[in-house]
Amino acid sequence: MPFSPTGISKPRKPRPSRARGLRTSTGCLTCRKRRVKCDETRPRCGQCAKSDRDCVYGAPNTPTLENAASLTESPEQPSTARRNTATSATGIPGNTHSPGGCSSLVGDIDPQLFMSSPELRFDLSPLTITTSVPSPNSAPLEWYDLLAEDAISNIQKHNLGFDQTSLSRRQSPVPETPDVDPQLLSPSISHEPPVHHVEPWNTVGTISLTDDELSLFQHYVNVVGPILDMFDPMRHFTLVVPRLAVHNVGLLKSLLAIAARHLALHSVQQRTQSVQRPRSSINGPPETNNQVKALKQVATQYYYETLHYLSKNLLYPVYAKSGEIIATAILISTYEMFDAEGSYNDGGWERHLRGIFWIQRSQDNNGESHDGLRRAAWWAWLRQDIWVAFRESRRVLTIWRPTKRLMDLSPDELATRIVYITARCVDFAANEKQYDMALRIGLGDRLLQALDDWYRQLPPSFRPIYTLPADDTSMFSPIWIHPPVYAAAMQTFHFARIIVLINQPSVGGLNLFRQRRRQLDESVDTICGIAMMHQGQDLPSAFVNFQAVYAAGLCVQTPAKQNAILRLLETTLDVGKFPPKTLLDDLVRYWREES
Template sequence: MGTWPESRARNRTLQILRSATEGEYGVLAIICYNIEHLTALVRAAEAKRSPLILQLFPSTVKQLPTLAWAAAAAVKSATVPLSLHLDHAQDEGQIRDIAANLPFDSIMVDMSHYDHDENLAKTKILTRFCHENGIAVEAESGRINGGEEGIADTGSLEALFTTPEEVEDFLAAEVDLLAPSIGNIHGDYGPAGPQLDYQRLADVNRQIAGRVGMALHGTNDFTPEVMRRCIQNGTAKLNINKLILECWNVHLGEHAREPLMQLLDGGMAVLQAEVERWMDVCGSSGKALTCRKRRVKCDEAKPSCNRCSKADRECRYGQLAVAEPSDAGSDPANLSDREDVSQRKGYGSRSVASPCAIQGPRESSTEHPTEHEAFDNARTAFSASPGPLVPPDSSDSFRIGVPGAPSHNGRIDADDDEGLPNLDFSVSPLAASQIPLLNISPFEWYDLLAQDAISHIQRVNDATNGDPRWRFDESTLSRAQSGAPARYSSSHPGQTNADAAQELPSLDYHDDEPRPLAAHDSISKPWNTTSSIELSATDMRFLRYYTEVVGPILDLFDPVQHFTKVVPHLAMRNTGLLKALLAVAARYMSLDATAGAADDTVPVSASPDSTLLQGNSLPDSGLGQVPAQIATQYYYETLQYLSQTLLYPSYADSDEILATAILISTYEMFDTDPATRSGNWERHLRGAFWIQRSQDNDGESIDGLRRAVWWAWLRQDIWAAFRAGRPTLTIWRPRRRLEDLDSDELATRILYICAKCVEFASSSSADSGAGQDRDIRIKIDHGNKLLRSLQDWYDILPLSYKPIVVAAGVEDELSAAPTVSSCERDDRYNTATTDDRGRSAVFPSVWIHPPNHAGAMQMYHFAKAIVLLNQPTTGGLSEYRQRQKRLSESVNMVCGIANAYRDKESAVAFVSVQAVFAVGLFVQVPAKQDGLLYTLEQMLKKSKFPAPGLVAELKQVWAE
């Protein structure tokens, strides 16, 4: 913890108030009673770029301790200075317990209900204890009369004004903040309003002389003028309760008949607007500086902040001008006291038509944890222990899944699990190294993307010796620097709202029945365009490539083809989704090693809708740009859109962010060039997982698009986990029995079983050094259970999963037929292909139709092979031979299915690469090794699978 002087220097509350005192403005310290209050307050602070102190009463903490952890998560993730303060703590035991175990930055030790000497003695002891725990202390000198919700009523005691002697006594007790009594009271002031002794306040301020900060309690019924006078006389911390929160209560009372979520959203909108108004009054708006260079919260040190000094970087601050009122009448400074009170009492008459009412042009950049995110972060941290704060990104107590939960998965979750600890791998704790990137919100997911992108831009620019490749302002990727558009407009000036209101076509399906795209309607979403986006020629080329080539890869296991048929239409109204889609298409096109120079360049014409990137485009060589460059450009435009749009709560829970997240993950998977890749696929894949978890999205979601997104994500996670030797991330368990699935749903079920098998393989690697007989037996039983699950799946398959039988001789002709490029030299893998006919004949073609069923069979053999390869055996030579036989069957089937699909079947080829590589790990016969290499090379060419090192890796394994 360090000494208190060291902790004091970095205490959040004291840092905020020191800056306020130096800048002569006030900081609101507002009471939060629930998660909606917390959300609205943080939104307001982000929108106004204002510091803010979040306050909780002890009674609230006692009833809802997780709110403290939620607030701590908000403090940590915000881009403006926030702190967490416990107000009016009057129970000594509770103060000690909270100081030792909850994440508060400061506590008001309120012993004012005792006489002066006892107040001082108790305060001194508790101050020492709080300081030992790194917590600043506020104390009340004198006695402020009255009471309100959360504060014990002192009405029966005499009000005591603060005296100079009391000030010195409390300073000697080493408190950090002093709350003087100057005629202020807790609760309402009555018809006469506040009658404050401003001269006494000024005298206290002079006596303090900057040694501690000064707080003011009892602000109910304050007018803007009263508030300003208090600030002018030295008050830095302004405790707020009813003055601002009353608007929330009024709104809920007047709109009680509205649907619950609409009621809460409207209340948060009204509350946010009121907080922003008082931030303007107090002068704190625009005072939260953010270092643009590093996109982090700034300690405001001059001439260079601490973070930039450590990194030896130029320190630049965001210049956010506080919005000027459009007319004098709207300035709170020009409101008379009577007008202000009248307006404040009439909150219910304000027009708040919808939760989007505050999201108009006046809105500045906002970010906040959503209710789900805040409680998830709170639950994760709070479940660790009642000990000191463990930040969500360092907790090692996060457990996924629920041991003992009801099972519906056949043998994988059968009742015979009891004797097998850790049998259901999804309930095993993840490794500590995996925790930081699992428990994240959409905002933290975006920050991962932006940080990697900024690092890439800076790395490339620094390497070009003054001639930067990118003319891209990386600060535009910062959420802190991005203003929220009131509503994105189409680039087509002639399109009217009437045009935009036309009914969208029937594009989404469920249970094979078409339905209108109502669930994905973009008209009512403020972060979508009001009409279809107009595409440039470059955009159109990549969009067509996506629908013809990339979409089918993602849709292999989706018979409705959401990524091909639905997502492009959603993208026509959503700039971020469109840019992500085009980025994926351009990146995949750039993987085509056989394309000629003419095909590698794309004529560039500016996208008319790209209003966010003026001056930020890639340099044009004059002949056009290669797809890899354009892909990176589209990718950065996607991040710019996200930086502005994540501030909308509805966007963070939308279909569009799900589709965008999986496309970004796909882009990262395709981006394998270390010289150009902008991020870490593993990290971003985990971010996509958490976004889906925050929306309760899984493989059995009712909405077809959401199901498609989940299965597409799982396919990527299976491969990433297999290559990294880690467990898969999914914590979901299917609820439907195998017997209840149709033929296409059986294809996705094998993906789930495969994920379990990959998890088994990762645990085998982790436990390889255990060497205990009991561990081996448990591992064997685990493997047998998975093999039985695979067999159960296989036994229930319909005829469409069986190979097409062909006449003798035809099969040989099909398998030996050369592909279009079979007589060319494949420079990508440096392998001569003149003997293709002989090499392909090693594994006769096995054609299964439709393609998704063929892909499912590939995943079945992939899963079976990795279990057999990682399951221990004690059965001797006989069992070894039996296992080799089963593995050989999988090799023949996998390579046969792969050989049956031609150049245009890139979707099946994509899956075949994974399966061929996995089963090839055990092949020992040279002839089969040669035939398998040929098949793998062909699949890599057909699929453009972004892993060119697989061939060399197989050869190395075989050579060992």
């Protein structure tokens, strides 16, 4: 008699007859698992095409249905996942509860659950597999053309006074001796061949900085870099990118641009104590409109100088595939994120995210890249694209699928995996009408199962250290999870679950409605509790808090909770200064339409 994972015997289920296909050794694994007749059409059989299911064919001589359940990927999925059999070093929280309310003890989870998790088999975004995607060699140039076109338009529209001809990409062939930007040449650089190899777009010596530039540079290292490194334990944008920037003019200019724009975004400059800043004209708090305006002008100047550098160096194929270019692209994108509501912005950030996708794809970057900087850049880009896709009701741009199983991930990798699953949940929430109700319910169930799989795999470090009682002024109990990245991962998890639950059709009765309401209430309480603990102390956390708190606001109905979330969201926006407080108006408008 079979036993459950807890050791309690349970009656054997009736065995299907041979007439229903139990012993079949032909057809796709999906049809064999469903016990339906397969016409064996490849790459996708008729049954799977009709029901919009993943069609998986096994290797020859695989007649049993159990083999179908053990596959971790579709035919497009690399086979490395099957070869990755390392034992997980993480445990599962003892005596914890899954989001659905089922208790989960250490060692009680069937390993097969994590070998066939549905989060590895979601459909690709139709926006990124069309024939309009540029070739790998032309992707950086196409991305630059997007930037230059918008920049030239702004120069003409707002009479900014920049030389727009300097942004035109040179069309002549690349010379044998690179036409390096003169700013790359340092007086201390000898004309003798260098002892060690230096790429032609980099300087041998450190690029000198003025006092103002050094002040901006330090602001980036202490304030902006940690925002980008929220999910990166190696802190590449804080530790690696600044070292690259002092030898690359384009990367340096983009770094200075984002630092100046972030300072302008804040009404009072946040001073850092770890580094003593030199005297400079922008060292003091920008308390006046003139100072803020000056910072914006400085940021815009550095932004256009970055584009000018790109126009002169992107035609060198090695530079177009370098780590410097992908780091520059992410910094430019983050600059445009901070400038999204600026007077010169016309939706460029949203459009340019697609250009960065082209570059990422041309370099074959993804969330499991061996190069740490490329991996960090990919996750930073995906986090930005998730928010834009969510707000625009479109699917995210990534076409990558993870190869590692949940049980093989480290705690830090589990934190980034929830970002990927959230991207798939945003896909589900996209405004697409081609799915009928039954298919959308099924896809929603797959996503909820993927979220549940992730949650049940978490080690104890993701659990709260302490939960404070709610005070008289708030309806939520502060929740302390440390380190902050694990708190951000838990908020991201509940953000994703809310997205699925409020967009999944329901044909269930009162019991299903009550279950969903309990899950939504749990997610709202967790998101707001974590935001209350972290939003006042941790600026990088604020860039996760505002998204999660906004999603929490979409599923609260009582005026008391709505007012509490408005106050919490406003405080979070005061910390991060992004996005603008018009987000509060959007939430109030949503409540008014739903009432």
